[in-house]
Amino acid sequence: MSSVSLLSVESLSVSLGERSYPIHVGAGVLASREHLLPYLAGRQVMIVTNEAIAPHYLAALKQTLAGADLEIREVILPDGEATKTLASVERIWDALLAAGFNRHCTLIALGGGVIGDMAGYAAASYQRGVAFIQIPTTLLAQVDSSVGGKTGVNHPRGKNMIGAFWQPRAVIVDIDTLRTLPARELSAGLAEVIKYGLIWDISFLEWLEENLAALRALDESAIRHAIRRSCEIKAEVVAEDETEQGVRALLNLGHTFGHAIEAHQGYGNWLHGEAVGAGMMMATRLSFDRGWLSEADVERVAAILIAADLPVTAPANMQAEDFLSRMRLDKKNLDSRLRLILLEALGRACIRDDTEAEQLHRLLERFPRG
Amino acid sequence: MSSVSLLSVESLSVSLGERSYPIHVGAGVLASREHLLPYLAGRQVMIVTNEAIAPHYLAALKQTLAGADLEIREVILPDGEATKTLASVERIWDALLAAGFNRHCTLIALGGGVIGDMAGYAAASYQRGVAFIQIPTTLLAQVDSSVGGKTGVNHPRGKNMIGAFWQPRAVIVDIDTLRTLPARELSAGLAEVIKYGLIWDISFLEWLEENLAALRALDESAIRHAIRRSCEIKAEVVAEDETEQGVRALLNLGHTFGHAIEAHQGYGNWLHGEAVGAGMMMATRLSFDRGWLSEADVERVAAILIAADLPVTAPANMQAEDFLSRMRLDKKNLDSRLRLILLEALGRACIRDDTEAEQLHRLLERFPRG
Numbered sequence: 001m002s003s004v005s006l007l008s009v010e011s012l013s014v015s016l017g018e019r020s021y022p023i024h025v026g027a028g029v030l031a032s033r034e035h036l037l038p039y040l041a042g043r044q045v046m047i048v049t050n051e052a053i054a055p056h057y058l059a060a061l062k063q064t065l066a067g068a069d070l071e072i073r074e075v076i077l078p079d080g081e082a083t084k085t086l087a088s089v090e091r092i093w094d095a096l097l098a099a100g101f102n103r104h105c106t107l108i109a110l111g112g113g114v115i116g117d118m119a120g121y122a123a124a125s126y127q128r129g130v131a132f133i134q135i136p137t138t139l140l141a142q143v144d145s146s147v148g149g150k151t152g153v154n155h156p157r158g159k160n161m162i163g164a165f166w167q168p169r170a171v172i173v174d175i176d177t178l179r180t181l182p183a184r185e186l187s188a189g190l191a192e193v194i195k196y197g198l199i200w201d202i203s204f205l206e207w208l209e210e211n212l213a214a215l216r217a218l219d220e221s222a223i224r225h226a227i228r229r230s231c232e233i234k235a236e237v238v239a240e241d242e243t244e245q246g247v248r249a250l251l252n253l254g255h256t257f258g259h260a261i262e263a264h265q266g267y268g269n270w271l272h273g274e275a276v277g278a279g280m281m282m283a284t285r286l287s288f289d290r291g292w293l294s295e296a297d298v299e300r301v302a303a304i305l306i307a308a309d310l311p312v313t314a315p316a317n318m319q320a321e322d323f324l325s326r327m328r329l330d331k332k333n334l335d336s337r338l339r340l341i342l343l344e345a346l347g348r349a350c351i352r353d354d355t356e357a358e359q360l361h362r363l364l365e366r367f368p369r370g
Numbered sequence: 371m372s373s374v375s376l377l378s379v380e381s382l383s384v385s386l387g388e389r390s391y392p393i394h395v396g397a398g399v400l401a402s403r404e405h406l407l408p409y410l411a412g413r414q415v416m417i418v419t420n421e422a423i424a425p426h427y428l429a430a431l432k433q434t435l436a437g438a439d440l441e442i443r444e445v446i447l448p449d450g451e452a453t454k455t456l457a458s459v460e461r462i463w464d465a466l467l468a469a470g471f472n473r474h475c476t477l478i479a480l481g482g483g484v485i486g487d488m489a490g491y492a493a494a495s496y497q498r499g500v501a502f503i504q505i506p507t508t509l510l511a512q513v514d515s516s517v518g519g520k521t522g523v524n525h526p527r528g529k530n531m532i533g534a535f536w537q538p539r540a541v542i543v544d545i546d547t548l549r550t551l552p553a554r555e556l557s558a559g560l561a562e563v564i565k566y567g568l569i570w571d572i573s574f575l576e577w578l579e580e581n582l583a584a585l586r587a588l589d590e591s592a593i594r595h596a597i598r599r600s601c602e603i604k605a606e607v608v609a610e611d612e613t614e615q616g617v618r619a620l621l622n623l624g625h626t627f628g629h630a631i632e633a634h635q636g637y638g639n640w641l642h643g644e645a646v647g648a649g650m651m652m653a654t655r656l657s658f659d660r661g662w663l664s665e666a667d668v669e670r671v672a673a674i675l676i677a678a679d680l681p682v683t684a685p686a687n688m689q690a691e692d693f694l695s696r697m698r699l700d701k702k703n704l705d706s707r708l709r710l711i712l713l714e715a716l717g718r719a720c721i722r723d724d725t726e727a728e729q730l731h732r733l734l735e736r737f738p739r740g
Contacts (some may be wrong), residue, residue, distance in 0.1 A: 155465040
């Protein structure tokens with residue numbers, strides 16, 4: 001156990017009354033029994049992971065669980081957003097039932113956002129709800145999708161259309177797992193990190209502008225700060241509005257545009273974070289058109305996205321109508337009014353449903369294509 | 371509107387804080403706009419019903435909704451417990467998405483327990499949760515399944531294995547709908563009514579003993595009293611323990627045995643209430659074996675079940691091992707201990723996990739087969 005005592009783990013809390021839970025952030029925390037075992041609901045443990053992650057971290061996780069008198073099973077799904085379907089969730093349910101697991105079992109999601117969303121939804125609906133733990137292994141999952149209880153799968157007609165709000169019992173962020181993450185996925189995660197600066201915290205945005213190179217080089221201290229600050233903001237927003245009746249919607253900056261891009265291009269061809277990057281650029285440009293941002297602000301947003309190696313143009317093959325038809329079905333749109341997250345200033349977002357159709361159409365027509 | 375003022379509607383409340391909701395009970399309440407319209411979340415309404423119920427009540431429900439500037443769609447599923455599958459729920463989701471319904475839509479379940487369970491689960495998981503209203507049309511749904519927020523579907527490996535706790539916004543019980551209910555289903559509903567007397571209220575049990583003939587003849591005053599008292603008990607138990615951590619389990623008297631019967635016989639061949647009837651007889655006999663009930667108590671339970679035209683024997687083709695293998699997977703069983711609801715006395719149930727395997731086995735071997 002002496003190795004554990006050398007760990008430097010920072011713990012935040014998501015405050016949701018009886019459903020409050022910790023986020024443990026540290027290099028090597030995956031090996032720490034004390035940060036994992038207390039959150040198991042019973043003896044039955046189902047690890048849900050995928051073919052890309054299992055070779056790197058499944059054995060390590062099982063090692064951490066070993067010797068605790070647990071019944072451990074695993075489901076290894078294919079990799080990628082295209083697998084984020086009800087059929088994959090059914091595979092998890094089938095495995096749980098084949099193992100005879102009862103409602104006191106625990107699911108552990110070991111992987112990126114897709115694994116976390118599917119394992120979380122599987123947990124939410126298995127025997128009307130069982131415990132689950134998030135061990136996110138991508139930057140995007142570590143700073144965004146593993147925190148806050150949004151779970152679900154895609155439907156051919158739209159992203160995340162089937163799902164539940166179901167909070168994990170703990171989120172365990174081992175930043176060492178980023179060392180096996182492809183650079184493209186690291187950039188995709190940085191899109192959500194940048195988002196927190198844009199919507200909530202101008203000084204964090206400034207810090208990011210100065211530290212993007214360090215983040216892309218996986219400097220441990222920089223990565224740790226970026227994850228902690230992102231999780232703090234997410235936890236604060238979620239504690240205030242768990243089921244997205246109000247302020248939580250701010251976290252969707254760029255997402256309505258981004259979801260349209262993902263759906264049009266086919267899930268997985270653009271990574272979620274890439275689509276959000278382009279989408280944030282579109283929201284930024286629309287905020288400029290509304291008169292709230294300066295040309296310098298727009299340039300600043302473009303510069304930080306480019307520094308993170310994220311797209312700042314829309315797909316070449318996507319017409320204005322391709323956006324509009326998909327944006328109308330987006331969950332965030334109340335009845336027929338188009339509700340968008342925009343920027344009143346850098347570091348301060350707002351929810352607006354008063355964008356004129358003509359103004360939006362002009363943006364969609366003129367926005368640069370890549 | 372003068373016809374509405376002639377209605378005699380009694381309203382109970384299920385107390386769950388922000389998620390509290392009313393149960394409106396009355397003859398003809400299906401036609402009452404004031405008992406339905408206030409519970410819609412927005413303009414989009416999806417009615418979920420089945421082929422047996424639609425010819426009787428769909429037009430009446432649409433008439434009640436007419437003129438309120440709503441966008442009304444419907445999904446008409448096949449009838450029967452065999453349809454209580456994820457595939458049926460997917461049909462509901464597909465219809466919602468095809469209609470472009472957003473997260474401010476409302477699902478209305480018009481039908482028996484199967485429709486209510488499926489529509490409720492569809493609502494729980496559509497866009498991470500939308501509103502739904504229960505309009506139960508069978509006695510079983512009116513006194514039990516429509517109240518309390520248990521929703522879900524069956525899996526080939528077990529009943530109700532996939533689902534959610536998701537409370538309706540209102541339960542609307544029109545007792546006139548019982549006039550089209552087959553006698554066999556009326557009896558199945560009486561099993562749950564008798565259950566409330568057995569687990570909770572000896573004086574209600576005595577009232578039932580005196581009024582079973584009137585109930586089977588659909589005497590309005592008797593039916594109204596039985597439904598109201600059943601819903602009162604259910605609401606009291608659910609308010610105390612929404613997610614079945616403790617006392618709510620008492621509502622499962624006879625259900626662990628009953629689920630084994632349903633699963634072994636194939637869902638729908640034995641009605642749920644019939645299997646619960648036989649299961650309550652088994653739990654009663656086991657309570658006698660434990661020394662808590664007298665032979666006279668056992669005879670009394672048998673007599674009231676027989677008076678309700680419910681089975682008091684197990685299926686002829688079911689061996690002790692057929693029960694045991696299915697009971698172990700039952701949701702109500704914590705790890706490997708078999709947890710059963712038994713009767714300390716008539717009118718008072720208890721949760722016990724200390725039944726000796728040998729005693730249970732002896733019961734399962736010797737219990738009469740039909």
